[in-house]
Amino acid sequence: MSNLMLFVAAIIGVLGGGWVFRFLGRTFTGNKPYFRDMGLGVAFGYVLGALLLIWLIWAYGQSHSSDLATANKFFFLGKAVEGFFLFAAAAWVFRLFGRYVGPDGSRKIFRSMPLTASFGVLTILIYAFVAIFAAWLAPYGQEEILSSANIVPGGNPTVGGNPEFPLGTDQIGRDIMSRLIFGAQNTVGIAFATTCLAFFIGGSLGFLAATLQGWLDQVLSRGVDVLMAIPSLIFALLLMTIASAWAGSEKGLLTYYMILIIAVIDSTRVFRLARAVGLNIVVMDYIEAAKLRGEGLSYLIFREILPNAYAPLLAEFGLRFCFVFLTIASLSFLGVGIQPPTADWGTMVRDLAQFINFAGFAPQVASAPLLAAGAIALLTVAVNFVVDWMLQKSSGLKE
Amino acid sequence: MADTLLKVRGLKIEGRSDETWMPIVNGINFDLCRGEVLGLIGESGAGKSTVGLAAMGFTRDGCRISGGSVEFDGIDLVNAAARTKRDLLGRRIAYVAQSAAASFNPAHRLIDQHTEAPVQHGVMPRSESESDGIELYRKLRLPNPNEIGFRYPHQVSGGQLQRAMTAMAMSCRPDLIVFDEPTTALDVTTQIEVLASIRKIVEEFDTAAIYITHDLAVVAQMADKIKVLLKGDEVEEADTREMLSNPKESYTKSLWAVRSFKRPQKPAVQTASVPVVSVQNVTAAYGKVPVLHNVSFDMHAGRTVAVVGESGSGKSTVARCITGLLPPTQGQIELDGVPLPSDYRKRDKSQLRQAQMIYQMADTALNPRKTIGELIGRPVQFYMGLTGSERRKRVEQLLEEIELEPSQYYNRLPSELSGGQKQRVGIARALAAEPKFIICDEVTSALDQLVAEGILKLLARLQDELNLTYMFITHDLATVRSIADEVVVMKEGRVVEQGLKEEMFRPPHRPYTDLLLSSVPEMDPDWLTNLLKDRGVDNIGDAALDKMENESPG
Numbered sequence: 008m009s010n011l012m013l014f015v016a017a018i019i020g021v022l023g024g025g026w027v028f029r030f031l032g033r034t035f036t037g038n039k040p041y042f043r044d045m046g047l048g049v050a051f052g053y054v055l056g057a058l059l060l061i062w063l064i065w066a067y068g069q070s071h072s073s074d075l076a077t078a079n080k081f082f083f084l085g086k087a088v089e090g091f092f093l094f095a096a097a098a099w100v101f102r103l104f105g106r107y108v109g110p111d112g113s114r115k116i117f118r119s120m121p122l123t124a125s126f127g128v129l130t131i132l133i134y135a136f137v138a139i140f141a142a143w144l145a146p147y148g149q150e151e152i153l154s155s156a157n158i159v160p161g162g163n164p165t166v167g168g169n170p171e172f173p174l175g176t177d178q179i180g181r182d183i184m185s186r187l188i189f190g191a192q193n194t195v196g197i198a199f200a201t202t203c204l205a206f207f208i209g210g211s212l213g214f215l216a217a218t219l220q221g222w223l224d225q226v227l228s229r230g231v232d233v234l235m236a237i238p239s240l241i242f243a244l245l246l247m248t249i250a251s252a253w254a255g256s257e258k259g260l261l262t263y264y265m266i267l268i269i270a271v272i273d274s275t276r277v278f279r280l281a282r283a284v285g286l287n288i289v290v291m292d293y294i295e296a297a298k299l300r301g302e303g304l305s306y307l308i309f310r311e312i313l314p315n316a317y318a319p320l321l322a323e324f325g326l327r328f329c330f331v332f333l334t335i336a337s338l339s340f341l342g343v344g345i346q347p348p349t350a351d352w353g354t355m356v357r358d359l360a361q362f363i364n365f366a367g368f369a370p371q372v373a374s375a376p377l378l379a380a381g382a383i384a385l386l387t388v389a390v391n392f393v394v395d396w397m398l399q400k401s402s403g404l405k406e
Numbered sequence: 407m408a409d410t411l412l413k414v415r416g417l418k419i420e421g422r423s424d425e426t427w428m429p430i431v432n433g434i435n436f437d438l439c440r441g442e443v444l445g446l447i448g449e450s451g452a453g454k455s456t457v458g459l460a461a462m463g464f465t466r467d468g469c470r471i472s473g474g475s476v477e478f479d480g481i482d483l484v485n486a487a488a489r490t491k492r493d494l495l496g497r498r499i500a501y502v503a504q505s506a507a508a509s510f511n512p513a514h515r516l517i518d519q520h521t522e523a524p525v526q527h528g529v530m531p532r533s534e535s536e537s538d539g540i541e542l543y544r545k546l547r548l549p550n551p552n553e554i555g556f557r558y559p560h561q562v563s564g565g566q567l568q569r570a571m572t573a574m575a576m577s578c579r580p581d582l583i584v585f586d587e588p589t590t591a592l593d594v595t596t597q598i599e600v601l602a603s604i605r606k607i608v609e610e611f612d613t614a615a616i617y618i619t620h621d622l623a624v625v626a627q628m629a630d631k632i633k634v635l636l637k638g639d640e641v642e643e644a645d646t647r648e649m650l651s652n653p654k655e656s657y658t659k660s661l662w663a664v665r666s667f668k669r670p671q672k673p674a675v676q677t678a679s680v681p682v683v684s685v686q687n688v689t690a691a692y693g694k695v696p697v698l699h700n701v702s703f704d705m706h707a708g709r710t711v712a713v714v715g716e717s718g719s720g721k722s723t724v725a726r727c728i729t730g731l732l733p734p735t736q737g738q739i740e741l742d743g744v745p746l747p748s749d750y751r752k753r754d755k756s757q758l759r760q761a762q763m764i765y766q767m768a769d770t771a772l773n774p775r776k777t778i779g780e781l782i783g784r785p786v787q788f789y790m791g792l793t794g795s796e797r798r799k800r801v802e803q804l805l806e807e808i809e810l811e812p813s814q815y816y817n818r819l820p821s822e823l824s825g826g827q828k829q830r831v832g833i834a835r836a837l838a839a840e841p842k843f844i845i846c847d848e849v850t851s852a853l854d855q856l857v858a859e860g861i862l863k864l865l866a867r868l869q870d871e872l873n874l875t876y877m878f879i880t881h882d883l884a885t886v887r888s889i890a891d892e893v894v895v896m897k898e899g900r901v902v903e904q905g906l907k908e909e910m911f912r913p914p915h916r917p918y919t920d921l922l923l924s925s926v927p928e929m930d931p932d933w934l935t936n937l938l939k940d941r942g943v944d945n946i947g948d949a950a951l952d953k954m955e956n957e958s959p960g
Contacts, residue, residue: 044488292771296835299729299750300788301758314775 021058025050063088082370083377098126120396127392134191134386141192147182149189149350156180159371160378166371175375177358183375186350187382193345194352195386198332201266201273205331206324209274213281214308214316217289228282231275239272240337247343258346265344269334273327280323284316318398325394329387336383355379411581411614412438412461416474419456419465419638430456431638433474440581441612445629445646447619447661449854450825452635458584458618462499463491479581497527500575504587506567510559517555520574529578542573545610546603565596569603576607583608583615589624593716593881594925595950601627601927602938620854622661623927626650627934634658646931660856662929669866671908672891675706680743682707682843682875683728683761687737690727697723698734698899705843705892708869710876712890712907714883714922720899721879725845728877729763741843759789762836766848768828772820778805778831779816785838804834808864826857833864843875850885862889883926887911895919921950 029050032042063084070085072078078085102125105117117125137144147153153176160175160183161168168175174184216224234242250264288294289312297311336353338344345351359376366373419431431453438444446454459465463476463483476483478499483491495501500523503509511519517539524535536555543551546569559567568588575583588604589597605628608615617628625632625646632649634641634657642655653659681704690698698720705711713721726732728739730750739746741760747753765771772781782801786792792800802812808830820828829849836844846865850858866889868874880886886893886907893910895903895918903916915923924941927933941950 040485040487292765292767293773295731296763296765296771299731299758299763300785300839301750301753301755302788311773315773317775 021054022047022051024054024058025052028054076368079368079370083366083374086374094126094130095122098122098129101125101129123392124396127389127396130385130389131393134195134389137188138191138195141188145182145185145188147185149181149186150348151181151185153180153182159369160374161371163371166369168371174378177355177375183355183378186355187352187378189350190352190355190379190382193349194332194335194383197262197266197345198328198335201270201331201335202324202328204266204270205273205327206277206320208270209277209279210281210320211308212274213278214285214312215304216278217282217285218304218307218312224282227278231278234272234275235279240334243268243272243334243338244341244343247338251343258349261346265335265338269331269338273331273334277323277327280319281316284319285312288312288315322394322398325390328390332383332387352379352383356383409440410437411440411442411479412436413477414457414461414474415477417457417460417471417476418473419453419460419469420472421469423468427470427472429472429638430469431460434635434640436633436643438582438614438616440614441609442631443608443615443617443629445617445619445625445632446635447622447625447632448635448641449620449856451637453638454618454620454635455586457635458586458616459501461582461616462495462501462584464495493527496523496580497529497578498580499582499584500578500580502568502571502575502583502585502588505591506571506588507559507564509571510567512559515556515558516562516570516574520555520570520577523574524577527578535577539573539577542576542607543570545607546570546573547599548573563596565592565600568592568600572600572604572607576611576613579611579613581614583613585615585617587619590619590621594883594927595716595921597624598925598927598934598937601934604628605934621927622855623929623933626929626931627927634661650929650931668888671906672709674906675709679706681705681740682742683877684740684743685724685728685737686740688724688727688734688739689736690723690732690734692723692732696899698727700737701896701899701901702737703894703901703904705875705877707842707875708873709891710869710878710889711892711894712878712880712886713894713896714880714886715896716881716922718898719896721896722847723899724896725763725847725877725879728845729761755789759839760841761843761845762839762841763845763847764829764832764836764849767852768825768832769820771832772828772835774820777817777819778810778823781820781831782834782838785835789839800838804838807837807868808834810834824857825853826860829853829861830864833861833868837868837872841874843877845877845879847879848881849878851880851882858885865889883923895922 025047029042029045029047032039032045036042066081066084067088069077070081070088072081099122102117102120102122105120105125106114108114109117120128153172155169156176156178157180158169158172158175159166160173164170172182172184174182174187176182177186212227216227246268247261247265250268251261254261254264294307294311297307302311335344336351336356339351339353340357342357344353347354356376356379359379362375363373363377414434414436417431417434418429420427421430422428434457436444446457448454456466456469460471460476461478463478463486465471471484474484478494481490481494483494486494510516517536520539521532521535524530524538525532529535530538539555540551543554548554548566548569554562554566554570562570572583572585572588585604589600592600601624607613615628617625619625619628629646631643631645633643634649634655636657641657642649642653644654649658650662653662683705685701685703688698688701689696701720701724703711713724715721723732727734730739730746730748730753733748738748741757746757750758779798779801782804783797786797786800786804790800798816802816805812805815810827810830815823815827820831823831832849849865850861853861862885865876869876876889878885878890890907893904893907894901895910895916897918902918903910910919911923913920924937930936
């Protein structure tokens with residue numbers, strides 16, 4: 008009860024603050040339209056935002072406090088703030104770099120690029136670089152078992168780290184950094200291949216259904232409905248179990264089965280989108296003009312419809328990539344995806360999961376599973392930033 | 407001047423594009439007294455809608471009023487607080503949008519939307535406003551005024567919806583109404599009714615109005631004075647009669663002269679000659695709904711046949727039958743005396759090539775992701791088999807033909823062209839197939855009058871040079887008058903009347919043709935008044951149409 012009262016009091020307090028803020032704004036700016044027409048809700052938002060910012064600064068100070076217990080309590084928040092500024096700075100420098108270096112075309116693109124997009128592009132480039140050159144970048148092999156297990160990330164010997172293994176080692180003594188680097192290759196590579204396959208299947212069938220309509224559309228759409236009626240993760244689990252029985256001891260074969268299974272399941276979503284977008288495009292007069300010209304089906308689909316469907320498909324590609332990526336990580340986490348000892352971020356999160364219990368008092372230890380989880384999150388965010396930006400650009404082009 | 411209601415001085419509006427503010431309106435002045443109607447005319451992009459909205463103290467997103475003042479009844483609308491404006495808008499200033507169908511909320515009944523403003527502003531309680539709404543519907547001559555308000559917007563026709571919107575604007579008895587092209591999207595017979603009712607109600611309640619339109623003949627009926635805008639600048643302002651009889655600026659004169667383009671009638675063809683396209687007893691249906699009933703007419707080489715009729719009369723369906731998109735259930739289409747397969751998929755390349763089509767909306771007729779060179783080049787390659795530099799040469803030749811500079815336009819996208827230029831590209835694409843016969847489906851109805859005239863002249867020139875046959879689908883009788891040789895009048899899927907243009911425009915007419923002809927507004931400011939006097943309100947527009955049906959059933 009007292010908690011509720013406290014909450015209500017806090018809201019009223021902030022609301023009062025908002026009123027005062029608006030009043031001061033009106034007084035000091037000579038009743039400028041911005042303050043004059045400001046709703047109390049907006050003023051409330053300003054004050055609440057300001058309070059949160061102040062708390063964040065205070066909390067960040069706490070994370071560097073000399074008292075170890077307090078510092079540990081705010082450890083992750085401190086790291087998040089530092090990470091935020093680090094990434095923002097890196098994105099800014101990257102954009103600046105892009106504006107003055109390179110051919111005219113790319114410079115022009117960089118000039119109108121928002122910071123979020125430049126962060127996304129930079130992150131994707133780094134991931135791609137790491138994935139391609141994993142074998143050269145990783146200090147140890149992904150399956151290599153080293154002398155000491157459970158070394159804490161951070162490389163600080165006072166809390167149990169080892170500068171030789173900057174991100175520590177796992178329970179059986181494999182270098183986490185090496186496994187993260189190889190994980191980029193495995194997880195991202197497989198996710199990319201799967202998404203491309205899903206788009207190839209779903210996209211071409213979807214456009215075909217939209218263009219031809221009639222019974223083919225009915226058959227395909229109802230088939231997709233049936234597939235979509237089954238919860239996708241459970242369906243994938245089921246199929247993976249069957250596939251692992253088929254694959255037997257051939258672990259490599261199972262990966263191909265997994266790509267195929269996830270691609271087919273995800274292609275149903277792509278089919279739906281491609282069909283819906285395609286249906287909107289086939290009613291256009293230019294499609295009618297092309298039909299009356301006597302154009303064939305492939306010309307209609309690939310030269311007339313597809314160029315106009317890029318924007319929504321691209322947005323879906325970004326999202327779908329993230330979902331596929333998460334599905335693979337989930338399947339690996341559940342033990343039927345990418346098989347050990349191949350490094351994979353989902354498996355790594357599962358293997359190190361119990362360390363999260365240490366978060367309250369030994370944050371360095373708890374960060375071990377979060378490294379792989381963070382790698383997944385970072386890529387997801389980056390891909391979505393880039394897709395947003397591309398969408399904005401392509402819709403601006405239409406105007 | 408008596409009682410000035412709205413005073414606009416040096417109004418400047420800017421719009422944001424490419425990160426900079428570009429001027430849209432550069433300093434406009436006008437005064438509006440109570441009960442006075444000001445007509446704002448100009449081409450698209452002249453800033454007339456922007457000025458109309460600014461007169462309400464409102465700007466669209468991405469625009470701002472950068473200078474000048476708008477004073478409504480002593481209140482400065484540019485600097486007024488949001489609360490003051492909220493109190494004025496809807497209650498003392500109302501707005502009637504161009505497309506009533508898009509402006510009504512489809513989820514609520516008309517009367518619920520009608521009563522919203524009076525209840526919100528506390529002008530009158532709901533029940534009172536409801537009965538007032540019914541009274542207004544009666545005044546605006548809506549059918550079944552007691553009952554029509556309880557329908558949803560999609561259950562009411564376009565012209566009725568536009569009148570319901572006018573009634574809604576009147577619901578608080580405002581001092582000022584801004585009409586933004588309220589009749590542009592309507593058929594002529596519907597338009598005339600809406601015009602008559604708007605004028606009646608504005609006069610009755612002594613409301614001041616700003617009437618925005620690009621149609622001079624319409625504004626001549628509605629406005630007391632006219633202001634001409636060009637690219638955000640004021641060209642001239644004068645009383646309607648004076649402006650019509652004695653325009654001063656050359657731009658205004660050119661607007662007035664648009665309607666004078668007229669091609670001489672070509673002589674009637676010999677009956678022995680084989681028509682290029684012959685429509686023979688065509689009956690067609692969409693599913694089970696019959697649309698065409700036994701339609702027959704011929705089109706001869708080098709002639710323009712105009713097919714006129716209201717929306718829903720089946721004129722576009724005839725075109726779909728000719729192109730083979732909708733195979734007729736009975737009858738056939740002949741090309742040069744040879745019957746065509748009814749489905750376009752069964753026609754061979756040369757048959758498809760002979761009949762080309764130009765569409766009403768150039769925006770949807772040109773693939774927005776292809777350059778002009780690709781758009782025109784594709785039929786050149788597809789039908790003529792030209793590739794590489796030969797193809798490019800032919801495309802450039804075609805671009806010159808349609809009066810667009812090849813080096814400048816070859817690599818542009820459709821979005822980088824104006825409406826008239828897009829339509830020209832559509833023409834070039836049809837020409838690229840080197841056809842005998844072109845269907846022009848309302849090609850000028852989406853364009854400004856000056857631009858439309860340019861397109862008509864171009865089509866006329868091409869016809870003379872290449873001996874083309876046009877089938878010209880239109881509802882605009884002014885266009886028919888300027889370009890057609892023969893006219894086919896359609897109504898409800900039947901041909902009502904057909905013959906040479908000269909005969910068609912000379913009385914006596916069939917009743918339907920007469921109604922169509924009489925509904926086209928003329929530049930005479932007394933035209934509507936005289937027409938109403940001559941015929942009475944029950945004998946114009948859709949009301950007359952209903953009467954006609956009742957008298958001759960079938």
